[in-house]
Each structure stands twice: as C-alpha cells, then as structure tokens.
Amino acid sequence: MRVGLMIPCYVDVFYPKAGIAALELLEKLDIDVEYPFDQTCCGQPMANSGCEADARATEELFIRNFAKFEYIVTPSGSCTHHIRNKFIATPPSPERDHVQSHVYDLVEFLHDILKVNEFPWAIFPHKVALHTSCSAIRGLFMQSMSERVHDQKFSKPKALLQGVQGIEFVDFERHDECCGFGGTFSVTEEAVAAKMGYDKVDFIDKSGAEYIVSSDLSCLMHLQGCAGRLQKNLKFLHLAQILNGDKE
Amino acid sequence: MSVIDQAKNAAEFIEDKTHEVSFDKLIWMLRQKRDEAALQVPEWEQLRDLASAIKEHTLANLGPYLELFEANAKRNGVTVHWARDGHEHNQIVYDILKSRDADTLIKSKSMLTEECGTTPFLQSRGVKVSETDLGERIQQLDDEPPSHIVGPAFQKTTEDVAALFSKVYGSDPNKADPVYLAHVMREHTRPLITEAKAGMTGTNFAIAETGAIVTITNEGNADLSANAPKLRICSVGIEKIIPNNEHLAVFVRLLARSATGMPITQYTSHFRAAREGGEMHVVLVDNGRSDRLGMEKFWPSLKCIRCGACMNTCPVYRRSGGLSYGSTYMGPIGIITMPTFEIRRYSELPFASTLNGSCTNVCPVKINIHEQIYAWRGVMDEKHQTPSLKKQAMIIAGKLLSHPEAYRIATQSTETALKVLPRFAIYNHFNVWGRHREVPAPANETFHEWYRKNRTH
Numbered sequence: 001m002r003v004g005l006m007i008p009c010y011v012d013v014f015y016p017k018a019g020i021a022a023l024e025l026l027e028k029l030d031i032d033v034e035y036p037f038d039q040t041c042c043g044q045p046m047a048n049s050g051c052e053a054d055a056r057a058t059e060e061l062f063i064r065n066f067a068k069f070e071y072i073v074t075p076s077g078s079c080t081h082h083i084r085n086k087f088i089a090t091p092p093s094p095e096r097d098h099v100q101s102h103v104y105d106l107v108e109f110l111h112d113i114l115k116v117n118e119f120p121w122a123i124f125p126h127k128v129a130l131h132t133s134c135s136a137i138r139g140l141f142m143q144s145m146s147e148r149v150h151d152q153k154f155s156k157p158k159a160l161l162q163g164v165q166g167i168e169f170v171d172f173e174r175h176d177e178c179c180g181f182g183g184t185f186s187v188t189e190e191a192v193a194a195k196m197g198y199d200k201v202d203f204i205d206k207s208g209a210e211y212i213v214s215s216d217l218s219c220l221m222h223l224q225g226c227a228g229r230l231q232k233n234l235k236f237l238h239l240a241q242i243l244n245g246d247k248e
Numbered sequence: 249m250s251v252i253d254q255a256k257n258a259a260e261f262i263e264d265k266t267h268e269v270s271f272d273k274l275i276w277m278l279r280q281k282r283d284e285a286a287l288q289v290p291e292w293e294q295l296r297d298l299a300s301a302i303k304e305h306t307l308a309n310l311g312p313y314l315e316l317f318e319a320n321a322k323r324n325g326v327t328v329h330w331a332r333d334g335h336e337h338n339q340i341v342y343d344i345l346k347s348r349d350a351d352t353l354i355k356s357k358s359m360l361t362e363e364c365g366t367t368p369f370l371q372s373r374g375v376k377v378s379e380t381d382l383g384e385r386i387q388q389l390d391d392e393p394p395s396h397i398v399g400p401a402f403q404k405t406t407e408d409v410a411a412l413f414s415k416v417y418g419s420d421p422n423k424a425d426p427v428y429l430a431h432v433m434r435e436h437t438r439p440l441i442t443e444a445k446a447g448m449t450g451t452n453f454a455i456a457e458t459g460a461i462v463t464i465t466n467e468g469n470a471d472l473s474a475n476a477p478k479l480r481i482c483s484v485g486i487e488k489i490i491p492n493n494e495h496l497a498v499f500v501r502l503l504a505r506s507a508t509g510m511p512i513t514q515y516t517s518h519f520r521a522a523r524e525g526g527e528m529h530v531v532l533v534d535n536g537r538s539d540r541l542g543m544e545k546f547w548p549s550l551k552c553i554r555c556g557a558c559m560n561t562c563p564v565y566r567r568s569g570g571l572s573y574g575s576t577y578m579g580p581i582g583i584i585t586m587p588t589f590e591i592r593r594y595s596e597l598p599f600a601s602t603l604n605g606s607c608t609n610v611c612p613v614k615i616n617i618h619e620q621i622y623a624w625r626g627v628m629d630e631k632h633q634t635p636s637l638k639k640q641a642m643i644i645a646g647k648l649l650s651h652p653e654a655y656r657i658a659t660q661s662t663e664t665a666l667k668v669l670p671r672f673a674i675y676n677h678f679n680v681w682g683r684h685r686e687v688p689a690p691a692n693e694t695f696h697e698w699y700r701k702n703r704t705h
Contacts, residue, residue: 007695007696009649009659011695012659012694012696013659013690013691013694014688014689014690014691015691016691016693016694016695017691019698020695020698023699023703035703037652037696040648040649040650040652040655041649041655043646043649045642045645046642046645046646046649048603048622049599049625049629049642050598050624050625050626050627050634051634051639051642051643051646052626052629053629053646054642054643054645054646055646056646057646057647057649057650058646058649058650060650061649061650061652086622134602134603134604134605134606137605138604138606138608138609138618139605145606145609146283147283147561147606147609147610148293148609149283149287149292150286150287150290150292150293174276177563177606178602178604178606180563180602181602182601182602182603182604183602183603184599184638185599185601185602186681187681188255188599188638189254189255189258189564189599189600190255190259190680190681190683191255191258191259191262191263191683191684192255192258192259192262192564192567192568192600193602194683194684194685195262195268195567195684196564196567196602197684197685198684199272199567221688224686224688225681225682225685225686225687225688226684226685228686229684229685229686
C-alpha cells in the first residue's frame with residue numbers, strides 16, 4: 001500500500017507539527033508514506049471564490065503529483081471534500097477520476113480503510129471539545145448531522161479518539177454549527193466570521209474543555225485567533241497529534 | 249442600482265450588540281423547534297422526498313397545470329389574470345381597484361407583492377394600503393422591508409415595537425409586553441379591515457384540480473383580508489401550483505414544522521370563489537420564474553415553499569440580520585434567487601456563506617441550496633462580477649500555487665510566508681484577519697523543510 005501524503009498550505013506553514021504527527025502516525029501503522037515534493041495546494045481558495053479557471057493549473061499540478069498513489073491521505077477534511085467532490089477545473093480524465101476516488105481525510109483512512117481503533121502509544125488525560133468541520137460532516141459524512149434528526153448518531157473522529165487512554169469528551173451547545181472560517185469568507189465577511197468564532201469559543205469555554213480538537217486546522221486557526229482575542233485559556237490540537245501521542 | 253454590500257451591512261448589525269444577540273437567539277430557537285417537530289414524524293425524510301418529487305413533477309409540467317388551474321378557477325367564477333412581470337401585476341391590481349373605485353386595500357403578508365413592489369406602486373397612485381399581518385404591519389409602520397420571510401419583524405425587540413407604537417399610536421412606550429402590544433395593534437387595525445374596499449392575499453399553494461388558493465397562516469388576518477371586503481385579489485407566483493389536495497397534505501405536514509416547529513398553523517384556508525355578492529380575482533405572476541425554470545443549475549430554487557428553515561439554520565443569516573441582504577428574499581434562499589432578478593446588484597450575496605451545507609439538510613423540498621451558492625460564485629466570475637481586487641488576488645494565487653518553485657521560495661521561511669500566504673489563502677492582508685482575531689503564530693520551520701531534513705537523508 002503506497003500512500004501519498006498531502007500537506008495543505010496552511011498546515012505546512014503554520015502547523016507543521018500536525019503534518020509531522022500525521023506522517024509519524026502513518027509510519028507507526030507500517031504504511032509506506034511518501035510526501036511528493038512538488039505539491040502546493042488543491043486549488044480550493046480560487047475555486048471557492050468562483051474562479052475555476054484560475055484553479056485549473058493548480059488542480060493539474062495536484063493530479064500530476066498524486067495520480068500515481070494507491071491512496072492520497074491528508075489531515076484536512078476541507079481539502080479532501082474539495083478534491084473528491086469539487087475537482088472540476090480540469091477536464092475529466094482517468095487521472096482526475098483516480099485522485100478523486102482515492103483521496104481520504106486522515107480520519108477516514110484510519111477509520112474506514114485501516115480500521116484502527118487503538119492507539120496504545122497515546123495517553124491524553126484531558127477534557128476535550130471535539131469540533132468537526134462542516135466539510136467533514138456534511139461533505140464527507142464523517143459524523144451524523146444534527147439536522148437529520150432520524151439518522152443514527154455516529155462520529156468517526158470521536159471513535160478514533162476513544163482509542164486514546166485517559167481522554168474525556170465534553171458536550172457543548174450547537175456542537176455542529178459552523179465555526180465561521182469558510183475559507184475566503186473568514187476575510188471577506190470578517191465581522192460575521194469572527195462573531196461565529198466567538199460564539200463557538202464561548203459555548204466550548206462554558207463546557208469546561210481544556211482543548212479544542214479538530215481534524216481541520218483551518219477551523220482551529222480561526223478559533224484559536226478568536227479565543228486569543230477573547231483571552232480564553234483554551235488549547236488547540238489537531239486530532240493527529242493526539243492519536244500520535246504527541247506531548248502538546 | 250449599486251451592488252449590495254452584505255458584509256458591511258452585517259458588520260454594522262453586529263456592532264449594535266443588542267439586536268444581533270436577540271435575533272440569533274430567537275432564530276436559533278426556531279431551528280431547535282424544527283428539529284423537535286421533525287423528530288415527532290418518523291417518516292420525515294420520506295415526506296421531504298415526496299414534497300421534492302411533487303414540486304419537480306409540477307415544475308416539469310407547469311404549463312398544463314397552470315391551464316388546468318385557470319379553467320377550474322374560472323368554473324368557480326373567479327377572474328384569472330396573467331402577469332409577465334411585477335409591473336404588469338401591479339398594473340392589473342391597480343386597474344381592478346380603480347375601475348371599482350376602491351381606494352383602500354388591506355393586505356395579508358405576501359412575499360410576491362414585496363418582490364413586485366406592489367405597495368409603493370399602489371400608494372403612489374392614491375390607494376391606501378394597510379398590512380394586516382402583525383409583523384408586516386410593524387415593518388410598514390417603521391417603513392422597513394421584512395427581515396425574515398415568515399416573521400417580518402423578527403429583527404425588532406419588543407422594546408423596539410413598544411417605542412414604535414408609542415410614536416405612531418400613542419401607546420405606553422415602557423410597556424414592552426407582547427400581549428399589550430398585540431391589543432394596541434388589533435384596536436387600530438380592525439377599523440381598517442372593516443372599512444376597506446378591497447382585500448388582497450398572497451398564496452401558499454394554488455390547487456390545479458380545485459382552482460383554489462390556499463393560505464397557511466396563524467393570525468386569521470388572511471381570512472379577514474380576503475373575506476371582509478367584497479373585492480378580493482389573490483396574487484400567485486406561478487411556481488405555487490400543485491396538482492391536487494392529496495399533494496397539499498404532504499406540504500401542510502412539512503411547512504409549519506419546518507418554519508416554527510408547530511405541527512400545523514391556526515388556519516389553512518381554501519379560497520375557491522368570491523363571497524356572496526362579491527368578486528374574486530387571481531393574478532398569476534411570472535416575474536422571472538419561466539427564465540429561472542430554464543436555468544440548468546438554478547431551477548430547483550423554484551421548489552421553495554417559503555418556510556424560512558434555511559434562514560433559521562444559517563449561522564451567517566442569524567448574525568447578519570435579514571436586512572443586510574438588501575433584498576426581498578434573504579438568507580440562503582435569497583442568495584440563490586436574488587441574482588436571477590438582478591445579477592449585478594446581488595453579485596456579492598453568494599459570498600455571504602461558509603458553504604456549511606446545513607440549509608440543504610433542513611430544506612423540506614430538498615433544494616440543493618449550498619451547491620447552488622457555490623455554483624453562483626462561478627457564475628459571478630464568468631460574468632465578470634467578481635470585485636477586481638479579489639479577482640487579481642485569485643489570478644496571482646492561481647499562478648503561484650501552480651508553480652512549486654515559486655511557491656517554495658515564498659513559503660521557505662514562515663516570515664516571508666506570512667506576507668505571501670494570505671495572498672493566496674485569503675486574498676487580502678492579515679490586517680483584516682486581525683481586526684477581531686489574533687494572527688496565527690509562525691512556526692520555526694515549515695513541514696516541507698522538516699521533511700527535507702528528517703526524511704530524505
């Protein structure tokens with residue numbers, strides 16, 4: 001099994017530890033992982049702004065970098081959702097089909113493909129608020145959706161984290177309401193984005209959580225910025241760092 | 249007309265902390281009540297499938313169903329008019345009123361007449377128009393359009409209403425009590441109803457097989473508006489047609505539950521014919537609907553039954569306020585319908601969304617709302633409606649991100665990356681990000697650098 005690891009741009013620059021944790025975790029699980037050196041981005045910033053034509057060359061580069069892998073894994077639900085469901089800037093091709101149908105968020109890869117449920121090297125005796133991104137919930141169906149009241153309740157990221165010793169989950173209000181990041185939205189509608197983030201941080205803070213954990217760092221980057229401004233004493237970690245047994 | 253700056257309007261709404269907080273709380277409560285109501289109906293998802301299928305069937309056969317409706321309405325003694333657009337609709341209504349010397353008109357809530365600008369049209373021609381829905385009347389007295397399609401005055405607090413009524417009616421400004429305020433309104437509106445020469449309602453559903461106009465309301469004001477005066481006019485958007493009463497049953501089960509969590513509203517009224525000695529007119533209005541029906545990606549928005557569930561769940565709408573959209577329809581459904589009326593004016597609306605998808609999940613007729621929002625963004629780019637600063641940034645980002653060497657130079661040190669990254673990740677500078685949030689702290693080295701040092705030797 002040969003896996004191509006995609007590290008999103010903001011993880012590369014701002015949260016390299018999460019990328020390293022994802023890599024080390026896959027290595028611990030005896031996966032043959034390769035990080036293609038010429039990778040940049042999936043093109044989502046342009047495509048989400050409606051500028052499909054401007055996303056085309058980036059999408060083509062992505063396909064060139066990753067078409068050779070049996071699986072493409074990334075610690076980002078948002079990028080996975082974009083590649084799997086919205087990769088339309090390039091014309092259809094067998095290579096495009098391949099990357100679209102073989103890309104997995106790290107959570108999906110661990111939960112659905114490798115079917116891992118224990119992380120014996122990981123201990124995390126802390127209260128955790130799990131925030132799952134809208135892309136992961138309503139785009140990748142990694143967790144049941146609060147609007148679909150008759151569906152069976154489940155959460156793939158939570159199921160994985162339950163394999164970590166000592167971890168304690170807290171419930172908080174409006175648990176699957178959007179945090180307000182939304183890509184370019186976080187800047188074009190900064191006032192609304194920040195208010196959504198403040199509300200999310202407040203709900204979580206009231207729950208007694210020590211950590212906000214997510215499989216999407218774009219949400220966390222935004223929430224961390226909001227929590228910092230509100231001077232809330234909350235800590236932020238990508239799920240991969242906990243599963244890998246990182247000490248903060 | 250100039251482009252609506254939803255982001256700026258929303259920022260102003262948030263700045264005034266009282267209204268944003270109470271609005272979000274009230275509207276979120278409606279979403280919660282909707283969840284509780286849906287949970288009581290085991291076949292909820294099947295009902296949504298059915299409702300969607302009925303609407304799709306009717307829209308696919310709209311011509312024949314409209315003609316069937318017309319034939320049956322005429323058989324009931326109703327006069328049927330056809331209006332190509334809002335102006336024709338208003339002219340038809342005015343001509344009916346004028347030829348019968350009706351200079352006072354009472355109205356029940358109708359988004360279609362908002363869309364057509366009917367009230368200002370009639371008032372500028374000497375007709376005194378009075379809204380009878382409590383919320384709609386509040387907005388009329390305050391000279392403000394509706395902030396929500398189900399509760400027009402949701403954006404106002406009871407204190408706001410007490411102050412407004414005190415100004416208009418001389419009631420106690422300090423008595424912010426809903427019951428008291430409702431009585432004040434009732435006292436002042438009843439005479440308008442009993443004296444009006446004509447009454448007008450909108451339409452929730454028009455039944456092809458019976459020729460009936462169905463309104464679904466709580467206050468009973470639609471029934472009063474339709475029945476108190478001898479002259480009755482019903483405005484109908486052509487997408488409101490459904491085949492028969494059996495189909496209506498599906499929508500009645502979904503509509504109130506989706507809107508407010510109530511199992512059913514107080515009144516579900518079928519208007520089939522004029523009252524004794526009176527006359528009834530129906531105006532079937534297109535106003536862009538036929539064009540939209542021909543839009544491959546956007547026709548499903550015609551399935552909308554105006555429940556407002558997408559607005560109630562929308563985290564952006566709840567924090568922006570309904571008036572920030574500067575449009576007849578607001579929130580997610582407004583984003584995907586308003587550009588069909590005027591693309592330039594509403595070109596920014598598709599960006600007032602995080603694409604979180606919650607709206608699509610609550611829609612009782614299963615409109616793929618968030619996918620349409622995404623598609624509209626593409627249309628705005630194709631039609632050159634993207635603001636030039638943003639477009640330039642996207643061109644630069646597209647170039648940088650497709651050239652690994654250039655990208656690597658830009659991000660090799662996090663210090664330079666901080667300057668460059670926002671250009672592609674978020675097109676603007678971090679000073680916008682930093683207005684309400686801390687800027688992320690740069691790491692010592694990028695993942696790329698770490699990998700080169702630790703895995704390639």
